[in-house]
Amino acid sequence: MNTLYEYGGDEFIFVQxxxxxxxxxxxxxxxxxxxxxxxxxxxxxxxxxxxxxxMVRFDPDVLDPxxxxxxxxxxxxxxxxxxxxxSSRLVDVPVLFEDPxxxxxxxxxxxxxxxxxxxxxxxxxxINGYANTDDFIEAITRSPFLVxxxxxxxxxxxxxxxxxxxxxxEVPKYVRPRTFTPERAFGFGGAFSVIYPVQGAGxxxxxGIAPAPIYQKEQTLPDFxxxxxxxxxxxxxxxxxxxxxxxxxxxxxxxxxxFTYQKKAFTFTPGEVLGxxxxxxxxxxxxxxxx
Amino acid sequence: MIKVSKPGLQTTVQDxxxxxxxxxxxxxxxxxxxxxxxxxxxxxxxxxxxxALEITYLGPELLFEKDMRISLTGGSMPPKINGESVxxxxxxxxxxxxxxxxxxxxxxxxVYLAVEGGIDVPVIMNSRSTYTLIGIGGFQGRPLxxxxxxxxxxxxxxxxxxxxxxxxxxIPAFGKAHEIRVVVGLxxxxxxxxxxxxxxxxEWTVTPEANRIGYRHRGERLQxxxxxxxxxxxxxxxxxxxxxxxxxSIQVPDGVEPIVLLHDAVTGGGYATIATVISSDLNRxxxxxxxxxxxxxxxxxxxxLQARRETQxxxxxxxxxx
Numbered sequence: 001m002n003t004l005y006e007y008g009g010d011e012f013i014f015v016q017x018x019x020x021x022x023x024x025x026x027x028x029x030x031x032x033x034x035x036x037x038x039x040x041x042x043x044x045x046x047x048x049x050x051x052x053x054x055m056v057r058f059d060p061d062v063l064d065p066x067x068x069x070x071x072x073x074x075x076x077x078x079x080x081x082x083x084x085x086x087s088s089r090l091v092d093v094p095v096l097f098e099d100p101x102x103x104x105x106x107x108x109x110x111x112x113x114x115x116x117x118x119x120x121x122x123x124x125x126x127i128n129g130y131a132n133t134d135d136f137i138e139a140i141t142r143s144p145f146l147v148x149x150x151x152x153x154x155x156x157x158x159x160x161x162x163x164x165x166x167x168x169x170e171v172p173k174y175v176r177p178r179t180f181t182p183e184r185a186f187g188f189g190g191a192f193s194v195i196y197p198v199q200g201a202g203x204x205x206x207x208g209i210a211p212a213p214i215y216q217k218e219q220t221l222p223d224f225x226x227x228x229x230x231x232x233x234x235x236x237x238x239x240x241x242x243x244x245x246x247x248x249x250x251x252x253x254x255x256x257x258x259f260t261y262q263k264k265a266f267t268f269t270p271g272e273v274l275g276x277x278x279x280x281x282x283x284x285x286x287x288x289x290x291x
Numbered sequence: 292m293i294k295v296s297k298p299g300l301q302t303t304v305q306d307x308x309x310x311x312x313x314x315x316x317x318x319x320x321x322x323x324x325x326x327x328x329x330x331x332x333x334x335x336x337x338x339x340x341x342x343a344l345e346i347t348y349l350g351p352e353l354l355f356e357k358d359m360r361i362s363l364t365g366g367s368m369p370p371k372i373n374g375e376s377v378x379x380x381x382x383x384x385x386x387x388x389x390x391x392x393x394x395x396x397x398x399x400x401x402v403y404l405a406v407e408g409g410i411d412v413p414v415i416m417n418s419r420s421t422y423t424l425i426g427i428g429g430f431q432g433r434p435l436x437x438x439x440x441x442x443x444x445x446x447x448x449x450x451x452x453x454x455x456x457x458x459x460x461x462i463p464a465f466g467k468a469h470e471i472r473v474v475v476g477l478x479x480x481x482x483x484x485x486x487x488x489x490x491x492x493x494e495w496t497v498t499p500e501a502n503r504i505g506y507r508h509r510g511e512r513l514q515x516x517x518x519x520x521x522x523x524x525x526x527x528x529x530x531x532x533x534x535x536x537x538x539x540s541i542q543v544p545d546g547v548e549p550i551v552l553l554h555d556a557v558t559g560g561g562y563a564t565i566a567t568v569i570s571s572d573l574n575r576x577x578x579x580x581x582x583x584x585x586x587x588x589x590x591x592x593x594x595x596l597q598a599r600r601e602t603q604x605x606x607x608x609x610x611x612x613x
Binding site: 004006007008009010011012014016018019020021022045046047048049050051052053054055057060061065149150151152153154155156158160165168170172173189190191192197198200215217227228229233 | 310311312313314315316317424425426427473474476477478480521522523524525526527530531532533534535537538539540557558559560561564567568569570592595596599603
């Protein structure tokens with residue numbers, strides 16, 4: 001691995017493990033940042049794992065930047081990323097595809113899109129070689145996604161599908177970002193799916209909307225008791241295509257404060273995942289819905 | 292109790308910031324000019340993290356409903372109490388019924404108003420700072436509006452006599468052209484050598500898109516090294532596999548208009564970052580206005596740390612003098 005270590009001003013170190021996205025580099029970042037967290041080094045303010053990189057914010061008055069830099073290199077040298085146990089959750093994440101709200105939003109910004117004549121879903125299906133949008137939705141919902149990074153705004157999960165490279169979906173971002181994206185919109189950009197926690201700008205292709213929040217400021221729903229944000233890096237999400245009726249039903253449960261995600265606690269090692277991706281995905285689906 | 296008669300353009304409650312929640316996507320928020328904010332608290336004897344008001348471009352009109360000491364620091368926005376000019380960078384006394392107002396901004400962009408005891412708003416994730424994008428912190432998660440009533444808190448630790456001031460040498464001057472020191476790095480490997488030079492040689496103009504989230508600059512178009520984009524990054528040459536953005540980091544979407552990300556910025560995304568503003572110059576960045584000029588000056592990490600020590604030394608000296 002060709003790791004890049006860089007200073008971000010006098011308070012950050014940025015470490016790029018790989019220029020391209022892969023489960024391997026995400027697991028490596030997860031292993032290194034978890035190790036670093038365990039060490040409880042004085043002077044570290046934030047540890048931010050991301051997709052194929054990570055970032056540490058530190059207080060240089062307490063912790064010498066060079067000492068920290070060497071510590072990070074030492075962890076990378078000594079850790080075996082395949083042999084780390086990751087405590088995670090398997091989560092069923094309902095999505096209403098081709099919903100009226102994201103449809104309206106994407107139609108407003110056709111002039112910023114690669115293919116103004118198609119919807120985002122039609123365009124993405126086509127450039128990824130799918131015959132129609134149903135097959136494309138099927139590919140998204142068939143296999144689970146690893147929550148590979150949290151950020152942008154509070155709670156936004158970047159999710160990377162746990163399928164072999166040749167089956168991974170990749171789409172460009174909008175030519176110019178939208179100034180509006182509905183809250184809970186389900187989008188795709190690069191090799192990542194996301195759910196937008198709040199209404200705002202955004203440049204990912206829009207395919208649908210999630211009825212359940214992933215960020216809740218008021219923290220009234222049971223899943224948000226401990227944190228305003230639901231997703232955690234290392235979680236495994238399965239996006240499930242739902243009908244408008246189920247969407248409305250979940251919205252009602254959210255309003256009444258009774259909604260909880262269907263989820264199971266789960267531990268795994270990167271070695272198990274990378275050893276046989278397809279059978280790992282199948283076991284995840286079994287465990288989430290049948291065990 | 293302070294009543295807001297007019298809110299100004301954007302007045303928010305800020306403190307040192309919401310540190311430690313970056314990994315869930317929570318930017319630090321907090322005062323954009325931490326130097327001026329810290330001095331404002333020192334002048335009224337507050338604990339270092341007491342919340343103050345950050346006033347942007349156009350000042351509010353505030354009615355004090357009890358006697359208290361206040362101070363005003365930051366950019367030059369001439370303040371008046373009951374219509375009479377009063378100095379900035381000095382401990383002032385206001386009486387019940389006094390009205391504070393401001394003339395138009397003369398230099399800088401942001402003024403800090405500290406009140407004895409600090410502004411009392413709920414602490415959310417260890418901070419009273421406002422983060423308007425998702426509406427948390429500060430006064431109801433938003434900028435002040437006419438009719439709001441602010442309570443003062445109990446974060447005073449010292450009596451500072453009215454009339455106390457800091458030495459003129461410690462009062463920053465804000466012109467219309469700025470040199471901002473940066474540490475070049477992060478994904479700067481994506482820029483061509485010419486564009487790396489041109490980034491540092493160009494006199495950039497701050498566009499109207501300059502706020503607590505970030506500042507956009509107009510100048511030259513920058514070019515990226517040609518390559519086959521790595522898997523996951525996206526197709527634009529300025530795209531990288533989505534990563535974390537340090538506060539103060541600079542990105543150049545599509546090669547046009549470098550954006551300096553500031554205290555309310557998004558915490559990560561898919562644009563190559565090429566340099567980071569050093570912590571002591573983030574203060575000055577927050578005092579730059581639209582249409583002013585910026586040059587980015589490359590410094591080493593050692594120089595960045597030296598600048599940081601100088602800023603801290605100044606603040607220690609000010610604290611000791613009050």
